[in-house]
Amino acid sequence: MSTAATLDKPSSAPEGAKGTASPYITVTFRIRRFNPEVSDESTWQDFQVEIDPKERVLDGLHKIKWDMDGSLTFRRSCAHGICGSDAMRINGRNRLACKTLIKDLNPDKPITVEPIKGLTVLKDLVVDMEPFFQAYRDVMPFLITKGNEPTRERRQSAADRERFDDTTKCILCAACTSSCPVFWNDGQYFGPAAIVNAHRFIFDSRDEAGEQRLEILNDKDGVWRCRTTFNCTEACPRGIEITKAIQEVKRALITRRF
Template sequence: MEYSVVISRFDPEKDRSPYYQEFLVDAAPHERVLDVLLQIKSEQDSTLALRKSCGHGVCGSDAMLINGENRLACSTLVKDLESNRIKVEPLPGAVVEKDLIVNTDPFWKKYQAIMPYLINDEPPPDRERLQSPKEHEIIEESTRCILCGACTQACPTSWANEDYLGPAALLKAYRFIFDSRDQAKQERLRKVASDHGIWQCYTAYNCVEACPKEIDITWHITRLKKASLGL
């Protein structure tokens, strides 16, 4: 089946602003948008710039705006778009470096700010720090995050406030704040309850709709709000 693939193009070395370019591609319905983009890059325009790595919905590197929704190109089948016209753009709200590649430095800076690692000053055990299934259940959903950035770049607060930590960083903070093995709960709570943290979330639920792992991010942020109030 032939698809019309309209891609946002931008090369800062020669373009003053982004523009759209159309490609006609023959693809089977079960193929992924990533397959279509790589076919274009291989057969029609080798200058097309995009990020991709594992290709299996694990690394999160190929998040982009596909037919108006933040999605993973490697997890989106062309048949599921229910149209023979595919429009592909970089994630909204981020600085475009080239074509479908955005600058992720601000995203990772906010991620690092919440100390995304286990903090425990007790002497390490011989094997590992144990956690019961019930304790792990509290954080299990948050551990599914692949840090693709789709949620953060779908968030209206992130668009309006460049200092806002964003859904992904706050979700990762939840993952450690509620980890029974971690000892830095209060320090992290102070960080997420700052002027650019949890209280800037207005429960628009854009992050939930954008998450490719179907994580209820807004629920987790609400839990952080309650924890910061001692509830």
């Protein structure tokens, strides 16, 4: 199925002044569509979009939804790479649509857009995130302490903070977890994102539930399922060294030092 439309150029587009070339190019967006109310099978649909190559894939999806096909369904929120809502597979790789520029994707060829893998597709590019968030909740991603409520802040040295600084960057986009072949084949695996968020508290000097979290991750569906393929690290839009964090959790389980 193919859809083509001519979009009105935005008001900010330069008028065709003599000798001034338009910055717009025509790009083919090839999107995997799925509507359970229509069919049990997904299909590919092409859209021809006039767009500035310096714009993002998210901008292209907006043009399609607003001007061509309002039924196109996808998640997005802040559009600045912070909320993690718009993770999807773009040209076969997990990325955030709001951080992926058209010019970086070889726009001379169709740009393929499909939902992330390993999670049930609800409609078009939207997947059921509940299993992902359940794994996140299971590792108790919050500070746990004992005793009486403190009368002043819990102080921490810069060195202690640095110990887990990298894993505080997670935005729960699921790009790492849905790039993991172990997760594709067994949805019971906690997945990289849950382990990263457990790491953030296991190595926090103020927390007192490290042992408890380690026992949770020592389960058959826990950290030992990792096969160190580095897919997760490559997929992370925040540049977190996920594979390194997983190895540190494994080491803590063996040595009980953290």
